[in-house]
Amino acid sequence: MSAVMITRKVRKWEKLPGKNTFCCDGRVMMARQKGVFYLTLFLIVGTCSLFFAFECPYLAVHLSPTIPVFAIVLFLFVLAMLLRTSFSDPGVLPRALQEEATFIEMEIEAANGNVPAGQRPPPRIRNVQINNQIVKLKYCYTCKIFRPPRASHCSICDNCVDRFDHHCPWVGNCVGKRNYRYFYLFTLSLSLLTIYIFTFDIVHVVMRSVDNGFLNTLKETPGTVLEVLVCFFTLWSVVGLTGFHTYLLSLNQTTNEDIKGSWSGKNRVQNPYSHKNIIKNCCEVLCGPTYPSVLDRRGLTQEDLPVPVASAAPSSSSSSSSPVPQTTHAVLCLQKTKAPLIPNKRTPDDAKPSIAASAQKSPSPKEENPPAPKAPPLASPEMDVETSINKDKTH
Amino acid sequence: MAETHSLQDMRQQAAVAAKVFIQRDYTNGTVCQFQTKFPSELETRLDKQQFEETVRTLNNLYAEAEKLGSQSYIEGCLACLTAYTVFLCMETHYEKVLKKITKYIQEQNDKIYAPRGLLLTDPIERGLRVVSCTSVSVLAGIYSFLSSLSHVSTGTWILSQTLSSCVDRGHHLRRQKPD
Numbered sequence: 001m002s003a004v005m006i007t008r009k010v011r012k013w014e015k016l017p018g019k020n021t022f023c024c025d026g027r028v029m030m031a032r033q034k035g036v037f038y039l040t041l042f043l044i045v046g047t048c049s050l051f052f053a054f055e056c057p058y059l060a061v062h063l064s065p066t067i068p069v070f071a072i073v074l075f076l077f078v079l080a081m082l083l084r085t086s087f088s089d090p091g092v093l094p095r096a097l098q099e100e101a102t103f104i105e106m107e108i109e110a111a112n113g114n115v116p117a118g119q120r121p122p123p124r125i126r127n128v129q130i131n132n133q134i135v136k137l138k139y140c141y142t143c144k145i146f147r148p149p150r151a152s153h154c155s156i157c158d159n160c161v162d163r164f165d166h167h168c169p170w171v172g173n174c175v176g177k178r179n180y181r182y183f184y185l186f187t188l189s190l191s192l193l194t195i196y197i198f199t200f201d202i203v204h205v206v207m208r209s210v211d212n213g214f215l216n217t218l219k220e221t222p223g224t225v226l227e228v229l230v231c232f233f234t235l236w237s238v239v240g241l242t243g244f245h246t247y248l249l250s251l252n253q254t255t256n257e258d259i260k261g262s263w264s265g266k267n268r269v270q271n272p273y274s275h276k277n278i279i280k281n282c283c284e285v286l287c288g289p290t291y292p293s294v295l296d297r298r299g300l301t302q303e304d305l306p307v308p309v310a311s312a313a314p315s316s317s318s319s320s321s322s323p324v325p326q327t328t329h330a331v332l333c334l335q336k337t338k339a340p341l342i343p344n345k346r347t348p349d350d351a352k353p354s355i356a357a358s359a360q361k362s363p364s365p366k367e368e369n370p371p372a373p374k375a376p377p378l379a380s381p382e383m384d385v386e387t388s389i390n391k392d393k394t395h
Numbered sequence: 396m397a398e399t400h401s402l403q404d405m406r407q408q409a410a411v412a413a414k415v416f417i418q419r420d421y422t423n424g425t426v427c428q429f430q431t432k433f434p435s436e437l438e439t440r441l442d443k444q445q446f447e448e449t450v451r452t453l454n455n456l457y458a459e460a461e462k463l464g465s466q467s468y469i470e471g472c473l474a475c476l477t478a479y480t481v482f483l484c485m486e487t488h489y490e491k492v493l494k495k496i497t498k499y500i501q502e503q504n505d506k507i508y509a510p511r512g513l514l515l516t517d518p519i520e521r522g523l524r525v526v527s528c529t530s531v532s533v534l535a536g537i538y539s540f541l542s543s544l545s546h547v548s549t550g551t552w553i554l555s556q557t558l559s560s561c562v563d564r565g566h567h568l569r570r571q572k573p574d
Contacts, residue, residue: 077478080478094521094522097521099414100524103414103416130422131423135421145524149424149425182479283468286471287467287468287475288461288471289460289461289462289467289470289471289487290470290474290482290487290489292487294523
């Protein structure tokens with residue numbers, strides 16, 4: 001069966017490796033599992049709607065109309081921060097293209113020298129000196145790069161993220177350099193909103209009970225019970241989380257570094273990124289420059305699609321209605337695709353390396369398309385003792 | 396066929412050898428800076444001073460983008476108060492400086508690097524990880540040489556086939572001719 005190659009323009013997000021889902025033609029970027037995010041959204045919107053429906057009319061009349069107004073402002077701010085955290089690029093580092101990966105491999109081989117057969121090669125680590133402290137940069141076998149300091153590979157999203165904090169299922173995305181401030185403001189404003197709703201629920205119940213009695217109040221406004229329950233349980237977790245992140249912020253640390261204990265303990269390296277001043281640390285993270293995304297999601301690139309040239313090809317939407325005449329058959333180029341074109345959503349695990357290879361090759365259609373080069377064999381993570389131990393640790 | 400495979404391998408190796416990657420310099424922390432060390436592969440092609448000047452200017456531009464000054468604080472606070480909706484209409488300071496950097500790299504390519512057969516790529520296209528310097532003239536030279544070789548070899552083959560078929564035909568006709 002021969003195939004005709006037609007070239008079409010696609011957006012770069014369609015060819016990005018990794019386990020992210022994209023919406024709105026690449027403008028929105030999230031992780032694959034979004035169920036808990038929908039739950040978060042439902043809880044926030046649901047509880048606030050109950051508050052506006054049951055409490056606000058009474059409080060606006062009997063106390064002050066500014067109470068619902070402030071609640072609306074706070075609610076909109078919380079939603080804005082949540083959506084900004086969930087939908088933005090956390091600071092994903094693009095994978096190395098073939099030439100860069102080969103160049104790094106050659107550098108590593110040169111540095112290692114000759115390893116006797118049967119022995120494991122040394123772990124791929126680069127030492128750099130940052131502010132008079134030695135920091136180790138690890139090699140990422142998936143992305144084929146030496147990770148910058150503070151970057152880490154998220155196994156859920158299958159990306160290296162700069163200044164990786166953690167992967168938050170409540171938000172449905174990783175929290176990294178680009179969206180950490182939105183995440184912090186989200187937890188802070190959500191704590192305020194929860195405390196606000198909880199307080200005014202209690203005030204409302206007390207004020208109404210004085211007039212009508214406690215049980216009658218609960219019968220008139222059944223939503224209050226639900227709100228109080230949700231707020232009570234949310235309060236402990238969200239306020240605790242805000243406190244924890246405020247502590248990390250003041251020390252300019254990430255959750256990842258805190259869990260691994262990178263900067264704690266006597267014999268360990270001290271945090272070289274901290275300014276040793278709480279205010280300066282907070283200002284840097286919250287009010288510092290907004291980093292742009294280095295993933296060009298909405299850029300255009302070319303893609304070669306095979307269109308089978310057979311007499312009966314009714315399902316092919318891109319081919320013309322009339323079959324290609326026999327005489328032009330010989331003239332058309334006969335090529336086979338290198339890897340199956342599987343969209344981002346349904347990437348099976350065994351096709352991952354081929355996706356990475358095709359994603360790296362497709363952005364450079366102008367260059368020649370040579371077959372796989374005879375580069376030195378790329379070491380697998382299993383050959384490296386340290387990565388295999390670390391894999392067990394992270395799980 | 397084996398001939399074309401080896402030619403393509405040579406092309407790939409030539410492509411690999413013709414690129415130099417200037418890595419990041421992390422000695423000042425996570426700020427975006429590139430190493431000013433002059434790569435040995437470019438010794439014959441480029442002046443050391445010019446290369447260092449280019450990388451130093453790039454580093455200064457990136458430092459300007461990431462500077463923690465009053466301007467970045469004001470921008471941050473204003474954005475926070477408007478729930479970051481102000482960025483829908485306004486460009487961030489970092490993006491403005493990135494545009495400046497793209498222009499500068501283009502300028503450097505036109506003035507200094509292209510006349511020497513080199514091409515610098517903007518690091519934003521590589522995730523701000525490397526500045527890659529491609530040797531365009533070497534590539535072009537190798538490609539043209541290899542393609543001309545392949546043309547010559549194909550031409551020779553066709554010629555030989557034609558000649559042999561003519562010779563066969565001649566033999567055939569001579570046999571048919573009555574003596």
